[in-house]
Amino acid sequence: MGGHTLNKKERIIEAAIEVFRQQGIEKTKISDIVKVAGIAQGTFYLYFPSKLSLMPAIAEVMVAKTLEIVKDRVSENEPFPKRLDQLVDAIFEVNEEYHEIQALIYAGLASTEHLKNWETVYAPFYEWISDGLKQAIEDNVIRNSVNPERTARLVIGLVESAAEQIYLYDTDKEDEAIVQKKEVKEFLRHALSIK
Amino acid sequence: MGGHTLNKKERIIEAAIEVFRQQGIEKTKISDIVKVAGIAQGTFYLYFPSKLSLMPAIAEVMVAKTLEIVKDRVSENEPFPKRLDQLVDAIFEVNEEYHEIQALIYAGLASTEHLKNWETVYAPFYEWISDGLKQAIEDNVIRNSVNPERTARLVIGLVESAAEQIYLYDTDKEDEAIVQKKEVKEFLRHALSIK
Amino acid sequence: MGGHTLNKKERIIEAAIEVFRQQGIEKTKISDIVKVAGIAQGTFYLYFPSKLSLMPAIAEVMVAKTLEIVKDRVSENEPFPKRLDQLVDAIFEVNEEYHEIQALIYAGLASTEHLKNWETVYAPFYEWISDGLKQAIEDNVIRNSVNPERTARLVIGLVESAAEQIYLYDTDKEDEAIVQKKEVKEFLRHALSIK
């Protein structure tokens, strides 16, 4: 399952994520990426016209990874409040692991015209949360004035920003994280009027 | 009150904000900034050692502008729920005007070691919100389980991310903004358990 | 009679002429030529060792085309002065159609050591004119001090340069051409002392 089973384009993306995480976008040269990807300099340009054009592809991979972890951590059969807590834990977990990438994607998309893809890239994540909220409304476990699509975005925005506030700083802040998660969970529980 | 009344350092910062907004950090050259600032290339280095060292100064200016608008829009004497609504409106207003800058600061701080300044830069904004929450708890208009400092950060994170979701896209979305604001306000009211 | 009836080598030459005419030699990549020729990148190298090695082949094709048109336009049985006028018209006609190519061949041959082929490539054209002059001398219709071989080169050089002066500019200059042709014809008539 190593890098060599991936095709060239995927190899480039994985290599870019790795190098960007270590040294940031600004300091990363195309030559660094191709070295890690194990390909020739020119080959990069067969797949991407520039360094920044990588960002949408990276964003997609990152959201996919996030969604995968979230789906894995949130148990199907638990009651909604429990699942909500698991969601918060999962987002914090992803953020701890990939905090540099969050900033990078944001910066990378912001630096380009690719910003408009953001919505598309996040779509599957939004949708999954939205479905969960719909079910919760149906089951009458949260207030029915909640608009699922819109609130999905608020929930993700809230939790991610809370996690970033902790993990943006590279110092280890496990204690901080625990308290922050607790506060977010309570905030969320009230926001959704969990019964 | 034009640019000419500003000293050189301020002229550079204002010019940088202007150029960064138009073309992004990555694509902006020092030469672009000095051209707009109306100073010589070499003069830049008398005030800043590099392009990225501008970011904390820009962040400071932006947060100051934000806080100024927020303080202006939120009436001292209105009841808390009304003031909360005004806060949401104010943050959306700032975001509409300066949405590119939010991303830029984030990107700019993220690209450097200056990230650690983030907390310091945002401090006055956090504090002002935090004070408002403390008062509300004292006045018994929101749940008293709220931790003011922590929740101040959640509130700002929530509202800013909600606003970004609307205004990141350059298309005019006034209708969208109205609905989004309504949903955020309700979300917030429940989150704080406004009585 | 389309490109598909040509063999690969001819397809490459025709494609190169087409692309060179549109974008010049310098800007033309092998990849542009093979795209138009409808062959693979590697196939090019089965027929030509480099881009510039195409030039003699192109020159040959162009001179053949020129000679074909000239022979077609100049009537066998007309008196010499009439045939001289027809020659001028024919060279102007070719130049109007292929003015970029003239410069290209010149440039292409000049860029290489293939320059020495120039004489060989033009030989049939020179010879044909030369034969015409010999006949005219024999028939006593031009001055007999004319050296046919040498003067053939002068005549072609004169008329081609006159045509280039008109057609090098892409604007349509039919009126200009008419006047220029008239002047060249008179110039030539005197130069050869047509009786």
Added chain:
Amino acid sequence: MGGHTLNKKERIIEAAIEVFRQQGIEKTKISDIVKVAGIAQGTFYLYFPSKLSLMPAIAEVMVAKTLEIVKDRVSENEPFPKRLDQLVDAIFEVNEEYHEIQALIYAGLASTEHLKNWETVYAPFYEWISDGLKQAIEDNVIRNSVNPERTARLVIGLVESAAEQIYLYDTDKEDEAIVQKKEVKEFLRHALSIK
């Protein structure tokens, strides 16, 4: 009067002429030019955006040099036929010295959109010849049906193409040149109907 008395732009042009003559346009790198000019690589780009953008400037310099030599070789006070012979000798002389450059300018201009400048660049040369023809008509030493402007172009085109036919080949051809010049002079004398 060495290279150091020239300004940077002139230094670049002189260096480019020197290097182009030695190795041709295609093989010449910007780095070769700046090395000879004694400036930094980046400095080149302060004056010219690309290698080919040098061509019009070079063309101008070359025509100026040509005109200078021609004016020097053609005596003011000699009779017209003598001056015509001197003109032929002068153009052959320039061509012998700078034959590579003639081709280069042609190629260089042809490779770009700068072709349209050709007429402008040659204008002073055309004008000088044209004035000589006008005087000759006035003095009744050539046929008065000559159109001076138009014929100036024909004369230059004729003589230059004749010279190129000799000197394009790098082999020494002094004997050839003598015979060719003789033929051109006679051709010209008849063409203008020198009395």
Added chain:
DNA sequence: TATGAATGAGATTTCATTCAT
């Protein structure tokens, strides 16, 4: 013969930074 993805040497180009004025 024919292919075309991959190569990588080497060219162009950029632009933060310096420094003589």
Added chain:
DNA sequence: CATGAATGAAATCTCATTCAT
């Protein structure tokens, strides 16, 4: 303090050429 032409290290990017299929 201020200037801005010049620098040149270091990046991006190109494209002729190869070679496994």
